[in-house]
Amino acid sequence: xxxxxxxxxxxxxxxxxxxxxxxxxxxxxxxxxxxxxxxxxxxxxxxxxxxxxxxxxxxxxxxxxxxxxxxxxxxxxxxxxxxxxxxxxxxxxxxxxxxxxxxxxxxxxxxxxxxxxxxxxxxxxxxxxxxxxxxxxxxxxxxxxxxxxxxxxxxxxxxxxxxxxxxxxxxxxxxxxxxxxxxxxxxxxxxxxxxxxxxxxxxxxxxxxxxxxxxxxxxxxxxxxxxxxxxxxxxxxxxxxxxxxxxxxxxxxxxxxxxxxxxxxxxxxxxxxxxxxxxxxxxxxxxxxxxxxxxxxxxxxxxxxxxxxxxxxxxxxxxxxxxxxxxxxxxxxxxxxxxxxxxxxxxxxxxxxxxxxxxxxxxxxxxxxxxxxxxxxxxxxxxxxxxxxxxxxxxxxxxxxxxxxxxxxxxxxxxxxxxxxxxxxxxxxxxxxxxxxxxxxxxxxxxxxxxxxxxxxxxxxxxxxxxx
Numbered sequence: 001x002x003x004x005x006x007x008x009x010x011x012x013x014x015x016x017x018x019x020x021x022x023x024x025x026x027x028x029x030x031x032x033x034x035x036x037x038x039x040x041x042x043x044x045x046x047x048x049x050x051x052x053x054x055x056x057x058x059x060x061x062x063x064x065x066x067x068x069x070x071x072x073x074x075x076x077x078x079x080x081x082x083x084x085x086x087x088x089x090x091x092x093x094x095x096x097x098x099x100x101x102x103x104x105x106x107x108x109x110x111x112x113x114x115x116x117x118x119x120x121x122x123x124x125x126x127x128x129x130x131x132x133x134x135x136x137x138x139x140x141x142x143x144x145x146x147x148x149x150x151x152x153x154x155x156x157x158x159x160x161x162x163x164x165x166x167x168x169x170x171x172x173x174x175x176x177x178x179x180x181x182x183x184x185x186x187x188x189x190x191x192x193x194x195x196x197x198x199x200x201x202x203x204x205x206x207x208x209x210x211x212x213x214x215x216x217x218x219x220x221x222x223x224x225x226x227x228x229x230x231x232x233x234x235x236x237x238x239x240x241x242x243x244x245x246x247x248x249x250x251x252x253x254x255x256x257x258x259x260x261x262x263x264x265x266x267x268x269x270x271x272x273x274x275x276x277x278x279x280x281x282x283x284x285x286x287x288x289x290x291x292x293x294x295x296x297x298x299x300x301x302x303x304x305x306x307x308x309x310x311x312x313x314x315x316x317x318x319x320x321x322x323x324x325x326x327x328x329x330x331x332x333x334x335x336x337x338x339x340x341x342x343x344x345x346x347x348x349x350x351x352x353x354x355x356x357x358x359x360x361x362x363x364x365x366x367x368x369x370x371x372x373x374x375x376x377x378x379x380x381x382x383x384x385x386x387x388x389x390x391x392x393x394x395x396x397x398x399x400x401x402x403x404x405x406x407x408x409x410x411x412x413x414x415x416x417x418x419x420x421x422x423x424x425x426x427x428x429x430x431x432x433x434x435x436x437x438x439x440x441x442x443x444x445x446x447x448x449x450x451x452x453x454x455x456x457x458x459x460x461x462x463x464x465x466x467x468x
Contacts, residue, residue, distance in 0.1 A: 004026065004027050004030075005027055005030060005031070005142055005143055006021075006022045007139065007143060008022075009022045009023060009115070010135055010136075010138070010139040010142075011115075011131075011135075011431075012131040012135075012316065012318070012431035013117075013128065013130045013131070013316060013317055013318040013431070014107075014116060014117045014118075014130075015031060015115050015116040015118075015138075016106050016107075016109065016113060016114075016115030016116075017113065017114070017115065018113055019057075019059040019063075019112065019113065019114045020059070023059075023063065023114050023115065023116075024063075025062050025063065025066050028063050028066050028067055028070075028116075029066055029067075029070045030142050030145070031116065031138075031142050032066075032067045032070040032071060032074075032102070033070060033074060033141075033142075033147040034138045034139075034141035034142035034147065035102065035116070035118055035129075035138055036048070036050070036070075036071060036074045036076060036147075036148070037141050037147045037148040038129070038134055038137050038138050039099065039100045039120055040148045041137075041148070042120060042134065043099055043100070043120060045099065046075060046151050047075045047076065047077065047151065047153045047154075048075075048076050048077070048099040048100060049076070049077045049079060049098045049099045049100075050071055050076045050077070050078055050079065050098065050099060050100050050101060050102060051079045051081050051089065051092045051093050051096070051098050051100070051101035051102070052064060052067060052068050052071065052078050052079065052080060052081060052101070052102050052103075052104075053081035053082065053083075053084040053086075053088070053089040053092070053101070053102075053103045053104070053105075054081075054082070054083060054084075054103065054104040054105065055083070055085075055086075055103075055104065055105040055106075055191070055192050055217075055252065055253050056083060056190070056191060056192060056216065056217045057105070057106065057111065057113075057114050057217040058111070058217040058218065059114045059217075060104045060105070060114060060217070063104050063114060064104045067102060067104060067116075068080065068156060071102075071154065072154030072155060072156060073150055073154060074148070074150050074154065075150060075151035075152060075153050075154045076154055077153075077154070077156075077157065078154070078155070078156040078157065079092070079096065079098055079157050079160060080156055080157060080158065080159045080160070081101075081159070081160065081162055082159045083192070083195070083215070084103075084162060084163065084192070084195070085192040085193060085195055085196055085253060085254030085255070085350070086103055086105060086107070086117060086192070086253040086254055086255040086348065087196070087254055087255055087344070087347070087348050087349050087350050087351065088162050088163050088166050088195070088196060088254075089101055089103045089117075089162075090119065090126055090344055090345060090347040090348065090349075091162060091165070091166040091169070091344060091349070092160070092162040092165075092166075093119060093120075093121055093126060093345075094121060094124070094344065094345040094347075095162070095165060095169065096160075096162075097121070098121065099120060099121060100118070100119060100120035100121065101118065101119050101120075102117075102118045103116065103117040103118070103253070104116060105117060105192075105253045106252070106253075107251060107252050107253045107255070108223065108225035108227070108252040108253070108256070109252070110219070110223060111217060111218050111219050117253075121345070124345060125325040125345050125346055126321065126325075126344075126345035126346060126347050127321075127322070127325075128317070128318040128321050128322070128347070129318075130316075130318030130319070130322075131318075131431070132318070132319070132322070133318065133322065163195060163199055164199070166196070166351065167196070167199050167200060167203060167351065170349065170351045170352055170355055171203060171204075171355070173343070173352070173355070174356075174359050175359070176203070176204055178359070178362055178363065179204045179205055179206070179358050179362045180205065180206070180361070180362040180365070181205040181206045181207070182205075182206040182207075182245040182358065182361060182362070183206065183207045183209070183242065183243070183244045183246075184201070184206055184207065184208055184209065184244060184245060184246045184247070184248065185209040185211065185235060185238045185239045185242055185244045185246070185247045185248075185260075186208060186209070186211065186213075186235075186247070186248045186249065187211040187212055187221075187232075187234060187235040187238070187247070187248075187249045188210070188211065188212050188213050188249075188250060189212050189219065189222060189223070189224035189231070189249065189250075189251075189252065190212045190213075190214055190215060190216035190217075190218075190219055190220060190221055190224070191215070191219070191224040191250065191251070191252040191253070191254070192215075192250070192252065192253050192254040193249075193250025193251070193257065193350065194210075194212075194213040194214075194215065195254075196254060196350065196351050197213075197248070197250070197354070198210075198213065200351060200354065204358065206358075209238070209242055209244065211234065211235065211238060219252075221234070222234070224250075224251050224252035225252070226249040226250070226251055226256065226257070226258035226337060227251070227256070227258075227336050227337060229266065229382075231249075232249055232258060232260065232266055235247045235248075235249050235260055236260055236264040236265070236266070237264065239260050239261075239262065239264045240262075240263065240264040243262075244262060245262050245361060245367070245368065246259065246260070246261070246262065246357065246361065246368055247259065247260030247261075247264070248260070248354065250350055251337070254350055255317070255338060255347075255348040255350065256336060256337035256338050256348070256350070257337055257339070257353055257354065258337050259272055259357060259368075261367070261368045261369040261372065262367050262368060262369060263369050265369065267368070268295075268298070268335070268376070269333060269334065269335050269336065269337045270291070270295045270296075270297075270298040270299055270333065270335050270378075270380065271372045271375050271376050272333065272339070272353065272357065272372075273291060273298070273299050273333025273334075273339070274298045274299050274301075274302045274333075274375040274376075275356065275357065275360060275371070275372065275375055276331060276333065276339065276353065277289050277299055277302050277303060277306075277308065277331065277333070278302050278306060278375065279356055279359070279360065280330060280331050281302075281303070281306040281307070282306075284330055285306075285307055285308075286307060286308060286309065287308050287309070287329070287330045287331070288308070288309040288311055288327055288328060288329035288330065289303055289308050289309065289310060289311065289329060289330070289331050289332065289333075290311050290312075290313045290320060290323060290324055290327070290329050290331070290332030290333075290340070291310065291311075291312060291313065291332070291333060292312070292313050292314070292315050292320065292332075292333075292334045292335055293312050293313065293314060293315060293411070293413055293414045293415075293417055293426050293428075294315060294335045294383070294426050294439040295335045295378070295380050295439060295441045296310075296312060296424075296441075297377060297378035297424070297443075298375065298376055298377055298378050298380075299333060301377045301378075302375060311323070311327055312411075312413060314413060314414040315334070315336075315414055315428065315431075316431055317334070317340075317348065320332050320334060320338070320340055321340060321345075321346040321347050322346075324340055324342065324346040325342075325345075325346040328342075329342065330342045335380075335439075339352065339353040377443075378441050378442065378443060379441060379442055379443070379444060379447075379448045380439070380440075380441045380448070381438075381439060381440040381441065381448050381452045382439075383437055383438070383439050384437070384438040384439075384452070384456065384466065385430075385435045385436070385437055385438075385466070385467040386435060386436045386437075386438070386459050386460075386464040386466055386467060387434065387435060387464060387465045387467050388434065388435070388436055388462075388464050389462065389463040389464060392462055394429055394436065397436070397459070397462045397464075398415070398416050398427065400462070401416065401427065401455075401458060401459075402416055402418070405418045407420075408420045408424075414426070415427050415428025415429060415437075416428075422442055422443045422444075422447055423440065423441065423442030423443065423447045423448065423451055424440075424441055424442070425438065425439065425440045425441075425451065425455060426438075426439045427439075427455075427459075435467065436459065436464065438452075438455055438456070438459065440452045440455065
């Protein structure tokens with residue numbers, strides 16, 4: 001059975017592949033046994049309590065059924081979370097003080113994919129199993145067929161509605177009675193974010209205009225990936241047509257969320273991070289805030305003004321969760337739309353991000369475009385991707401670019417980042433695809449356009465190909 005496994009499904013941050021070619025009802029049992037074996041070794045317990053959740057993909061019910069049975073066969077007490085977003089899944093493991101959790105989901109990937117995100121609890125923190133935290137052990141165990149022996153005592157607990165508990169917890173952190181009745185458009189892309197957005201607007205005042213809220217694993221509207229601007233166009237049009245105060249769009253499993261202002265303009269995630277940071281530092285002065293290396297200026301400028309501690313992180317949700325917990329930070333924002341909170345064990349909480357945005361609009365009683373204008377101090381290029389040639393190597397390309405910009409301040413935290421007084425750039429290779437990624441930010445649009453063009457020409461000169 002282990003011979004049927006494609007080793008490439010074991011990614012940097014999760015397990016993901018095409019169904020049924022890479023992941024199917026037969027080989028997921030092997031994967032789950034490997035995960036449970038890792039959990040036993042890590043937590044030093046025989047009978048573990050494991051939350052099992054899933055998304056709305058066509059293949060998810062069957063895969064979850066096999067996963068649940070396999071866990072029981074191994075001796076686990078399975079907490080059935082049913083259909084849940086990934087943030088609700090994280091909340092369930094933490095709030096229930098369970099040992100670990102497994103979520104059947106392929107996030108924002110197209111309909112043919114499925115996968116597994118899995119975590120275990122360490123006190124009031126969650127550990128995402130990833131390349132740096134156990135993924136290789138799970139991979140080797142699965143490929144070699146080396147598992148802990150099954151023990152008696154496995155069972156399944158009746159389904160628990162964790163979303164209601166999550167919503168109650170999150171709303172208790174805000175003055176929800178002060179929320180104004182805003183007009184909000186949300187495009188859920190027929191995916192998991194529809195659940196928590198729907199639940200939220202049953203508790204707070206305002207009008208929710210729903211787009212693509214019916215769960216549908218075929219993604220009939222568009223791919224559930226708001227990081228690609230083409231997938232947000234319908235939302236932008238609807239916001240202006242409806243004269244709404246705000247638009248929002250989560251990704252496939254709901255752990256990322258993008259916001260659109262009342263003019264239909266996408267608000268850069270770093271500006272939302274700056275907004276949340278400002279509110280947190282008002283009540284938690286001196287707190288540590290993480291911001292990923294791609295774009296830092298908007299957030300760092302707010303942190304400096306308010307006396308917080310800015311910490312630059314690598315890119316990648318598992319890496320950021322690990323660093324937030326290790327550094328004792330209270331919040332992290334990633335430029336791909338992930339928002340992480342210590343209160344959620346260091347993992348994403350889109351509900352909290354929405355709560356901060358609604359609260360600020362209500363308190364300041366002015367359009368969100370005006371609010372974020374006061375928080376935006378830098379221009380960002382957007383991410384550009386390049387497919388690389390076999391030769392020269394990535395190392396040689398990066399060395400050449402470092403030499404060309406040697407007068408700047410270099411960081412090799414994640415790829416290369418070089419900073420100048422008025423602008424900065426980051427070039428890194430993808431953890432999930434054979435790509436080089438370029439991001440440029442600066443004090444004004446002119447310098448960003450100029451330096452973006454300059455850097456693209458340098459990369460293309462190495463026979464790389466720009467990818468749409």
